[in-house]
Amino acid sequence: QLPSFAESSLAQYQQPDPPTSSPDIVFQDGYEKALEFRSALGINPELPLLDDNDLETVLLPSLGIAVQDLTLESSEIDGMAIFSPGKTPLVGVNLTGKSSSTPWGRRMTLAHELCHLLYDLSDDNNVGIVSNSWAPELLEKRANAFAAMLVMPREVLEASLPHNPRQWTAEDLRDAMQKLGVGRTALMNHLHNLGFISHSEREAWLDEL
Numbered sequence: 001q002l003p004s005f006a007e008s009s010l011a012q013y014q015q016p017d018p019p020t021s022s023p024d025i026v027f028q029d030g031y032e033k034a035l036e037f038r039s040a041l042g043i044n045p046e047l048p049l050l051d052d053n054d055l056e057t058v059l060l061p062s063l064g065i066a067v068q069d070l071t072l073e074s075s076e077i078d079g080m081a082i083f084s085p086g087k088t089p090l091v092g093v094n095l096t097g098k099s100s101s102t103p104w105g106r107r108m109t110l111a112h113e114l115c116h117l118l119y120d121l122s123d124d125n126n127v128g129i130v131s132n133s134w135a136p137e138l139l140e141k142r143a144n145a146f147a148a149m150l151v152m153p154r155e156v157l158e159a160s161l162p163h164n165p166r167q168w169t170a171e172d173l174r175d176a177m178q179k180l181g182v183g184r185t186a187l188m189n190h191l192h193n194l195g196f197i198s199h200s201e202r203e204a205w206l207d208e209l
Helices: 023-041 055-062 103-119 137-151 154-160 170-180 184-193 199-208
Strands: 066-070 079-083 090-094 127-131
Touching (some): 023 137, 055 103, 103 127, 103 137, 127 137, 137 184, 154 170, 170 199, 184 199
C-alpha cells in the first residue's frame, strides 16, 4: 500500500529534466523515471495501480494533484497538465479524447500527464502542456513510456501472465487487462516494447483481442 502523504506534495518529487534529442533514449528515460518514481513512493513493483494503490483516487490526491474532467470539441486532445508554484497542480482529462474517453485510456492519460508535472517544468517551474498531436514529440514519447511503465512494470506483467509467452491464451491476456486496468493496445504495445512478444505476435494478438 501507499504510505501516507498527508504532509507531502508533488513538489517533493518534481525534477525538471528536459528530454534528450534521441527518441530511443528518451523512451528508456521514461521507463527509468517511472520505476524510480514508484520506488520513491514505496509501491511494490508487483502491484498494479488499482484498489489501495489506485492512480486516480489514491496516488494523485496524495500528491495534491487535482483532476478535472473536460468536454472539448477536439478529440485530438486527451489531456493537459498545468502547474504553477504555490498553486494546485491540475490534470485535465478530455472526456471526448480518442484515448481518454475510456476508463483504461483515462488511466494512461492520468499517468502520462503526471510525467509532465514531474519532469517537464519550464525555467520558472511552470507546466502548461496540452497532450495532442501538436505537442513536442520528445515530451510526448517520454510521457507515453513513463505512463506505460508506471502502470505496467515488468514485475506486474510477470505476475499477471503465465511465464512462457508462447503459452498465452486470449483469456490470459484479457485477464491481465482486467487486473492492470489497461486496454489491449497499451498492453500489447508495452509487451512488444519490453521484448515479451515480436511485432508479428503483437499484431496477431491485437487482431484476436
